[in-house]
Amino acid sequence: MSVVSIPIVNKNYPMGCEDGQEARLIELGKMVDARAREILDKIGPLQESSLLATLCIVLADEVNSNNKFVDESELKEILVRIRAIKQKIS
Secondary structure, eight states: OEEEEEEETTEEEEEEEOTTOHHHHHHHHHHHHHHHHHHHHHHOOOOHHHHHHHHHHHHHHHHHHHTOOOOHHHHHHHHHHHHHHHHHHO
């Protein structure tokens, strides 16, 4: 197991990872740092705990928004559109 120091808004956070995953963890840390800085630019200075809580909520919202499933009625509508397009080009 390796330990990598991840800077987020000028503070280093030591994080453990499996050997060989250091570069991936550093890259993810850069993404988190960039997002934290965007938040600070938009809403101004925050205490560390408030920034990290806000950052977690923002990232969780982004993950949730990107993982939405299509419900059955949407699938039926998509299928109707596909069939209509198929008839037009056949």
